[in-house]
Amino acid sequence: xxxxxxxxxxxxxxxxxxxxxxxxxxxxxxxxxxxxxxxxxxxxxxxxxxxxxxxxxxxxxxxxxxxxxxxxxxxxxxxxxxxxxxxxxxxxxxxxxxxxxxxxxxxxxxxxxxxxxxxxxxxxxxxxxxxxxxxxxxxxxxxxxxxxxxxxxxxxxxxxxxxxxx
Amino acid sequence: xxxxxxxxxxxxxxxxxxxxxxxxxxxxxxxxxxxxxxxxxxxxxxxxxxxxxxxxxxxxxxxxxxxxxxxxxxxxxxxxxxxxxxxxxxxxxxxxxxxxxxxxxxxxxxxxxxxxxxxxxxxxxxxxxxxxxxxxxxxxxxxxxxxxxxxxxxxxxxxxxxxxxxxxxxxxxxxxxxxxxxxxxxxxxxxxxxxxxxxxxxxxxxxxxxxxxxxxxxxxxxxxxxxxxxxxxxxxxxxxxxxxxxxxxxxxxxxxxxxxxxxxxxxxxxxxxxxxxxxxxxxxxxxxxxxxxxxxxxxxxxxxxxxxxxxxxxxxxxxxxxxxxxxxxxxxxxxxxxxxxxxxxxxxxxxxxxxxxxxxxxxxxxxxxxxxxxxxxxxxxxxxxxxxxxxxxxxxxxxxxxxxxxxxxxxxxxxxxxxxxxxxxxxxxxxxxxxxxxxxxxxxxxxxxxxxxxxxxxxxxxxxxxxxxxxxxxxxxxxxxxxxxxxxxxxxxxxxxxxxxxxxxxxxxxxxxxxxxxxxxxxxxxxxxxxxxxxxxxxxxxxxxxxxxxxxxxxxxxxxxxxxxxxxxxxxxxxxxxxxxxxxxxxxxxxxxxxxxxxxxxxxxxxxxxxxxxxxxxxxxxxxxxxxxxxxxxxxxxxxxxxxxxxxxxxxxxxxxxxxxxxxxxxxxxxxxxxxxxxxxxxxxxxxxxxxxxxxxxxxxxxxxxxxxxxxxxxxxxxxxxxxxxxxxxxxxxxxxxxxxxx
Numbered sequence: 001x002x003x004x005x006x007x008x009x010x011x012x013x014x015x016x017x018x019x020x021x022x023x024x025x026x027x028x029x030x031x032x033x034x035x036x037x038x039x040x041x042x043x044x045x046x047x048x049x050x051x052x053x054x055x056x057x058x059x060x061x062x063x064x065x066x067x068x069x070x071x072x073x074x075x076x077x078x079x080x081x082x083x084x085x086x087x088x089x090x091x092x093x094x095x096x097x098x099x100x101x102x103x104x105x106x107x108x109x110x111x112x113x114x115x116x117x118x119x120x121x122x123x124x125x126x127x128x129x130x131x132x133x134x135x136x137x138x139x140x141x142x143x144x145x146x147x148x149x150x151x152x153x154x155x156x157x158x159x160x161x162x163x164x165x166x
Numbered sequence: 167x168x169x170x171x172x173x174x175x176x177x178x179x180x181x182x183x184x185x186x187x188x189x190x191x192x193x194x195x196x197x198x199x200x201x202x203x204x205x206x207x208x209x210x211x212x213x214x215x216x217x218x219x220x221x222x223x224x225x226x227x228x229x230x231x232x233x234x235x236x237x238x239x240x241x242x243x244x245x246x247x248x249x250x251x252x253x254x255x256x257x258x259x260x261x262x263x264x265x266x267x268x269x270x271x272x273x274x275x276x277x278x279x280x281x282x283x284x285x286x287x288x289x290x291x292x293x294x295x296x297x298x299x300x301x302x303x304x305x306x307x308x309x310x311x312x313x314x315x316x317x318x319x320x321x322x323x324x325x326x327x328x329x330x331x332x333x334x335x336x337x338x339x340x341x342x343x344x345x346x347x348x349x350x351x352x353x354x355x356x357x358x359x360x361x362x363x364x365x366x367x368x369x370x371x372x373x374x375x376x377x378x379x380x381x382x383x384x385x386x387x388x389x390x391x392x393x394x395x396x397x398x399x400x401x402x403x404x405x406x407x408x409x410x411x412x413x414x415x416x417x418x419x420x421x422x423x424x425x426x427x428x429x430x431x432x433x434x435x436x437x438x439x440x441x442x443x444x445x446x447x448x449x450x451x452x453x454x455x456x457x458x459x460x461x462x463x464x465x466x467x468x469x470x471x472x473x474x475x476x477x478x479x480x481x482x483x484x485x486x487x488x489x490x491x492x493x494x495x496x497x498x499x500x501x502x503x504x505x506x507x508x509x510x511x512x513x514x515x516x517x518x519x520x521x522x523x524x525x526x527x528x529x530x531x532x533x534x535x536x537x538x539x540x541x542x543x544x545x546x547x548x549x550x551x552x553x554x555x556x557x558x559x560x561x562x563x564x565x566x567x568x569x570x571x572x573x574x575x576x577x578x579x580x581x582x583x584x585x586x587x588x589x590x591x592x593x594x595x596x597x598x599x600x601x602x603x604x605x606x607x608x609x610x611x612x613x614x615x616x617x618x619x620x621x622x623x624x625x626x627x628x629x630x631x632x633x634x635x636x637x638x639x640x641x642x643x644x645x646x647x648x649x650x651x652x653x654x655x656x657x658x659x660x661x662x663x664x665x666x667x668x669x670x671x672x673x674x675x676x677x678x679x680x681x682x683x684x685x686x687x688x689x690x691x692x693x694x695x696x697x698x699x700x701x702x703x704x705x706x707x708x709x710x711x712x713x714x715x716x717x718x719x720x721x722x723x724x725x726x727x728x729x730x731x732x733x734x735x736x737x738x739x740x741x742x743x744x745x746x747x748x749x750x751x752x753x754x755x756x757x758x759x760x761x762x763x764x765x766x767x768x769x770x771x772x773x774x775x776x777x778x779x780x781x782x783x784x785x786x787x788x789x790x791x792x793x794x795x796x797x798x799x800x801x802x803x804x805x806x807x808x809x810x811x812x813x814x815x816x817x818x819x820x821x822x823x824x825x826x827x828x829x830x831x832x833x834x835x836x837x838x839x840x841x842x843x844x845x846x847x848x849x850x851x852x853x854x855x856x857x858x859x860x861x862x863x864x865x866x867x868x869x870x871x872x873x874x875x876x877x878x879x880x881x882x883x884x885x886x887x888x889x890x891x892x893x894x895x896x897x898x899x900x901x902x903x904x905x906x907x908x909x
Contacts, residue, residue, distance in 0.1 A: 040837065
């Protein structure tokens with residue numbers, strides 16, 4: 001029995017303490033936004049925040065997260081549902097394609113902006129190079145990070161809107 | 167399916183195949199009633215298989231294709247909505263269920279009529295029905311960049327136009343006015359002289375009884391209002407908050423998890439397993455011998471994977487267990503030599519008199535190229551959840567070929583097709599891999615064995631080592647130049663022809679050409695990989711053209727342009743790419759600029775790549791991409807596909823290599839099968855030409871040109887000609903810039 005604090009909620013889980021956090025939050029908590037990609041911390045699809053810092057959940061044993069705050073992609077929007085500025089910028093730039101890596105990408109971007117409000121391109125490279133996107137949407141994600149950082153007007157999803165790149 | 171009529175909407179011109187081509191997809195009262203329970207609510211009328219209109223006037227486009235990020239759920243809805251004159255804010259989409267009624271007849275029509283090439287490897291799982299045109303079609307494929315140009319053009323647009331016409335006729339009857347006095351716009355029908363306006367939904371029921379038009383009038387390009395506009399994609403909001411459901415996210419009550427390991431040597435079988443240690447582990451349900459693979463079913467995936475690592479497996483030696491990458495390439499060379507020697511090869515293109523041209527040439531240039539096997543490495547590892555119970559099999563997965571998968575599962579589980587249900591989810595990448603059903607059949611067998619729903623997830627290692635690979639190819643060239651540097655002859659021999667047939671062909675006006683190939687099968691499984699054969703031949707032909715330009719002491723862009731006399735679209739695309747890239751401008755030291763041109767899947771793409779080579783390291787600075795898809799339904803969507811295809815091809819060109827040792831794949835995960843990451847991603851500028859030619863594909867045509875444009879840029883920077891991919895195989899630290907020497 002172990003108590004986990006995920007997205008502000010406390011959960012009691014039963015699992016081998018060596019189990020990676022990824023499988024616990026997906027299979028036991030039902031939070032499937034965090035993805036399995038490689039299992040060896042090479043692709044970043046499983047990125048979550050541990051006390052605000054990005055970690056790869058696929059290699060983070062359950063035993064190491066007791067008493068610490070875990071944030072997943074499901075936990076970054078405002079309580080009223082308003083999307084995080086990074087999520088809004090992602091929509092404005094039409095950044096995802098297949099979308100599978102995007103939870104991890106967004107978590108890495110949010111962590112970057114939490115510590116660096118105006119990142120340069122090389123700051124972005126450094127923060128994001130741990131996240132692979134096989135659809136190759138790197139330029140759009142870079143633009144989205146700059147857009148979120150500079151607080152350009154961002155859009156919620158609007159089916160009537162046309163795409164405008166910043 | 168014997169009883170069908172050809173009077174339907176999209177059947178005109180179809181010459182054979184009976185059940186294959188059916189306009190009845192748009193025929194209410196015939197096929198629609200069997201479809202209605204699947205997609206229509208009680209208050210809705212199903213006008214045809216591709217559109218429904220609700221009582222709230224909401225239009226649902228029913229899309230027979232999988233969404234894997236190519237934006238097809240949105241672009242196809244745009245095509246339908248435009249012809250329907252629908253209010254876009256009232257339009258949404260629904261992916262068609264895996265059901266014969268939704269089989270992709272438009273795709274079949276495109277194939278039969280010869281204006282769309284569907285890679286035959288994509289449909290290899292359908293018992294050859296597609297090729298023989300004699301069987302019931304199980305065709306609902308997403309691949310071959312066919313969605314817009316086949317389903318969109320022959321299906322969605324026609325469906326939208328027909329539905330609009332039927333609504334107008336129903337309104338004319340209801341209001342007792344001539345249909346010619348009615349106007350349709352924004353999902354409303356209006357009659358000016360009586361000042362009446364009503365929503366489409368008011369006429370939906372009556373329209374359902376109207377005989378569909380045999381030839382609905384389609385709009386011309388200048389009349390488009392929704393097509394040609396960059397609409398926001400329907401699927402993106404769910405992809406930024408974690409709510410998008412991929413196959414791996416499927417949840418079925420009571421499901422168990424499974425991990426699997428197949429014989430590392432393709433074709434190998436399980437000799438014996440010692441599973442005692444694994445079965446004693448907590449949470450483990452069963453260790454299953456699948457014949458060519460071993461799986462563990464457990465309460466959780468981690469437990470299954472840990473237990474699988476503890477199973478001691480001995481594999482039967484396969485005849486292929488001595489194969490190496492070197493032996494594969496050596497075999498290719500031997501088979502190519504033999505084909506020349508004994509005339510056993512097959513001819514692709516033969517025109518003019520190659521031998522005379524070679525004899526009379528001022529220069530003959532020869533080169534041999536090769537490319538390795540490549541894995542798809544979709545971000546979402548292959549997975550499927552299956553539940554075999556009470557003589558049915560339900561499957562939850564992501565697939566490019568739901569109906570084919572259904573047929574494969576039915577066959578493997580000894581069930582009728584109707585006893586198998588495929589629930590398709592978003593695909594975390596497909597690139598051709600999710601057109602093949604091996605992983606789904608495994609999941610079904612595991613579920614049957616343990617009597618419970620089972621979610622099988624392949625490890626990344628399994629994904630890399632058990633792929634159906636982009637084939638490795640060797641390609642040999644000989645080119646003849648006359649004294650003015652004009653190419654007189656082109657010969658090319660390569661191994662193994664797949665699809666599309668024209669991939670090795672060149673657009674250049676070279677009088678004598680002889681293109682032929684030798685068969686050289688290996689034990690390595692292969693399958694379609696983004697852009698299929700264009701991914702290899704684009705690199706080969708566009709690199710060798712560059713070699714000819716250098717030998718002729720001509721500018722590589724001008725050399726190509728002057729040979730595009732018969733193909734103005736190609737010439738315009740090439741010129742636009744060169745112009746936008748500032749071709750001819752002086753570059754800094756150690757920089758190089760390369761160009762390449764490739765038509766594939768009906769779309770023409772030219773790319774100009776700028777590289778800097780410093781300390782032997784290639785840095786790609788910028789890619790300028792010019793593309794003529796005929797017409798871009800969604801300009802931003804097409805741009806995104808070009809960016810995506812370029813990065814996918816750039817990863818392959820710089821790093822991509824699957825190699826064989828002792829019959830098995832060496833690479834296993836992203837540490838030894840590396841990807842281009844954000845810090846290496848070049849700026850990409852895409853320019854679109856809407857030439858008005860028939861619409862081409864988008865998902866694949868961005869990929870073929872990047873490798874040769876990159877290799878040609880590396881040559882320009884270093885004087886080293888890249889004749890083998892990936893580029894990382896070359897030591898570029900000590901290069902001599904031959905171009906400068908040649909002055």
